[in-house]
Amino acid sequence: MNTSTAARTSRAEATGAGDAPARVEPSPRLLLASQLIFNIGFFSVVPFLAVTMREDFGMGAMAIGIVLGARTFAQQGLFLFGGAIADVWGARRAMITGCLVRIAGYLLLVLAQDFPLFLLGAVVTGVGGALFSPALESLVAAAAQRGTSRSKTAPNSSTKGNQSSALFALLVVFGEVGAVVGPLLGALLLDTGFDTALLSGAGVFALMALVFLRFLPKTRPASSKAPAEQSAPPSGIWSCFGEKKFIWFAAFYSVNLLAYNQLYFGLPVELQRSGAGIGALATVFACASVLTVILQWPIARLMRRAGAKVALPLGFALQAAGFGSLAVMAVLSPPDGFPILPALLLITGLSLGHMCVTPVAMGLVVEYSAGRPTGAFYGLLASAGGVAVLLGNTALAPLYELAYTPSVTAAAPWVLLTLLAGISAAAINRFLPKTKVLRSPVQA
Numbered sequence: 001m002n003t004s005t006a007a008r009t010s011r012a013e014a015t016g017a018g019d020a021p022a023r024v025e026p027s028p029r030l031l032l033a034s035q036l037i038f039n040i041g042f043f044s045v046v047p048f049l050a051v052t053m054r055e056d057f058g059m060g061a062m063a064i065g066i067v068l069g070a071r072t073f074a075q076q077g078l079f080l081f082g083g084a085i086a087d088v089w090g091a092r093r094a095m096i097t098g099c100l101v102r103i104a105g106y107l108l109l110v111l112a113q114d115f116p117l118f119l120l121g122a123v124v125t126g127v128g129g130a131l132f133s134p135a136l137e138s139l140v141a142a143a144a145q146r147g148t149s150r151s152k153t154a155p156n157s158s159t160k161g162n163q164s165s166a167l168f169a170l171l172v173v174f175g176e177v178g179a180v181v182g183p184l185l186g187a188l189l190l191d192t193g194f195d196t197a198l199l200s201g202a203g204v205f206a207l208m209a210l211v212f213l214r215f216l217p218k219t220r221p222a223s224s225k226a227p228a229e230q231s232a233p234p235s236g237i238w239s240c241f242g243e244k245k246f247i248w249f250a251a252f253y254s255v256n257l258l259a260y261n262q263l264y265f266g267l268p269v270e271l272q273r274s275g276a277g278i279g280a281l282a283t284v285f286a287c288a289s290v291l292t293v294i295l296q297w298p299i300a301r302l303m304r305r306a307g308a309k310v311a312l313p314l315g316f317a318l319q320a321a322g323f324g325s326l327a328v329m330a331v332l333s334p335p336d337g338f339p340i341l342p343a344l345l346l347i348t349g350l351s352l353g354h355m356c357v358t359p360v361a362m363g364l365v366v367e368y369s370a371g372r373p374t375g376a377f378y379g380l381l382a383s384a385g386g387v388a389v390l391l392g393n394t395a396l397a398p399l400y401e402l403a404y405t406p407s408v409t410a411a412a413p414w415v416l417l418t419l420l421a422g423i424s425a426a427a428i429n430r431f432l433p434k435t436k437v438l439r440s441p442v443q444a
Helices: 003-015 028-043 046-055 061-077 079-089 091-111 115-151 157-165 167-190 194-215 244-265 267-274 278-306 308-329 341-369 375-400 409-431
Strands: none
Touching: 028 046, 028 091, 028 115, 028 167, 028 194, 046 061, 046 115, 046 167, 046 194, 061 079, 061 115, 061 375, 079 091, 079 115, 079 375, 091 115, 091 194, 115 167, 115 341, 115 375, 167 194, 167 278, 167 341, 244 267, 244 278, 244 308, 244 341, 244 375, 244 409, 267 278, 267 341, 278 308, 278 341, 308 341, 308 409, 341 375, 375 409
């Protein structure tokens, strides 16, 4: 073997594959920017889909509801399979494929003239998100773990550890900024036609695919070794189903997504009941986004210090308080001169609770996986939320019909949501993983 061959062999052994680059750690800045741009590309298009179907094509509420519901269910319901695919293919390939699939969905929507093609395009768009998001979350988890490992031996370890442990909180912030910027961009593009917004969105995802192709490292989807003092847990892409604690945790955590989804499902009902009107929806959403962008970082730091056993019950208790306040106010006449007050109390409770719960729960997934690939674990967590939204909204729909005017019956949906959030607050700590780093899942 000559010198150059030996060098190539040595490099291949170091990286685990002859075709893998020496660099195997994607930049956290690239991961956060990816979340931001992905959300901009999504929210510049999808919020305007219903408007286009109704105003440009004359479709009714039933057709629009089916299309939007199918898109959401395709994305949330397939997160589990998207995470499993990320574990098998590797995150890089899954994320690039997710971008390409979403481009295909947008192009189908450009061609759509009738209900079947709108439905197909919306579902394909959702599948693209299901391929992308669990892969991105698994890369963020890996980056956070690397930061934790380095912080134990590196100088100024406290600072470095805090930076890496904040990745999940930053992921939420960057995603929320994208959710704010996207509709503003979409509204500008909509003046030149919905097709322009779709083609621009497709261009964003094409650019992202090229960036991932160039800058994301080629890593083989291999699991980390479990700590030597522990017996190796069952492996395989479906091993998440063997973790009973994690399944129960996902079930109770799914109430978080159901609760937050009420900003889109239940909040318009409350705005009509109070007389604030649907026109106030943009103001309420803006308040929720501002709260998240400003407070997510300090709340995440505070919750990391408090630990999961405090953060999770507190977060669900705040959500229960938001729903409970609305249950009380739904019985009463709207406040004079400030009809938007009940809605503001609701979004404050939901947003604060969401900020307490989400980064901590995302970090805990690493502990449940115990060294195995995390894609399927993140996928199961998201899919459980999708099922909760589907079942929960189905149960809430007839109750919301009673909530359009102040009365005792108007409190019914909010009482049910208060109970669900309260049950999660009381029960979720029973199913936390047994780990030494429980005080800080992605430890500083």
